Amino acid sequence: MQTTETAGAGTEVVLLGTAGGPRVRTDRAGIASAVVVDGALYLVDFGYGALRQLKFAGLGLAALRAGFVTHLHSDHVADLANLLLYGWYDGLEGIAEPVRLYGPGTRGRAAAVAAGMPEPGLVGPDDPVPGLAATMRHLWQAFATDANDRIRDNGRSHPDRLLAVHDIALPHGVAFDADSAPAPPMEPFVVHEDERVRVSAILVQHAPMTPAYAFRFDTAHGSVVFSGDTGVCDNMVTLATGADVLVHEAIDEQWVHRQYPDDSDPVARAMIAHHTTAHTSIPDAGRVARKAGVGTLVLNHLVPGVSERPRWHEAAEHFGGTLIVGADLDRIPVSH
Ligand SMILES: [Zn+2]
Known part of the structure; x- marks a missing residue:
């Protein structure tokens, strides 16, 4: 018989994959995390290997x-x-009601080409910046030969029976602009609520990849961001204030400068600018955690995604709480 919930009461974070960036690594899977609340499962991001990691967990x-x-x-x-x-x-078929998937809507228009780089053209010019719902529609279209075979020959359910995809709608009055105001000051807003969790979102600074969200889970046992x-x-601090656990990205800023030593090259300049404005350095991750007053800081989305580098612990120089340098399949209890 298929179980509908995993065992155990309480709230726990499971780091499924902790590597940042689109590179295949042997020691870390792509970025994905699980929140388990009284046996019910919630997933945050779906980097490569997420489903296999879920099984390992x-x-x-x-x-x-x-x-x-x-x-x-x-x-x-x-x-x-x-x-x-x-x-x-592997478990989705037979689910009582469609699993809700939430993510960003379209940014509206493709971002400008970075300074000094030639015009490269557009991929998918008819729909160059699909939001999550359109992305999933395109995926079903891409896999339609398989999908129609599965549902017509294997008796599988239509995808709409299993997954309900929602583009996150910003509250009225948030002064978001995909290019000029990717993370305007705002209050967190609720995107999902059920009997176990209330999940809030806020816009964060990851331009030109916009909109980009951080999420906060509040449960009876504690809160994790x-x-x-x-x-x-500032929005990151607003959302994380008072949380029990903050799972935060970190990038080794010294590695960035070693990677791109020639800053006269426009591509190198664009990459340095991206890594230093759209990501958070190791010391800054500690500072954000201190400002927000969280109990535990968990570093993940580590760039570079190799495990032997000792610099991650330097976040502790700026933060007095518990620091965990995330590794794949780490389990972190969430409690007040
Ligand atoms: Zn990103």
């Missing part, structure tokens, strides 16, 4: 209640198609 899709996508960079969504294509045969990808921004 002893968790199953039959317990999945909702999924949350922080932004549409490939290292956060590469396994989204597999949620259905493998989920059909996921930064997604962001540079330092």
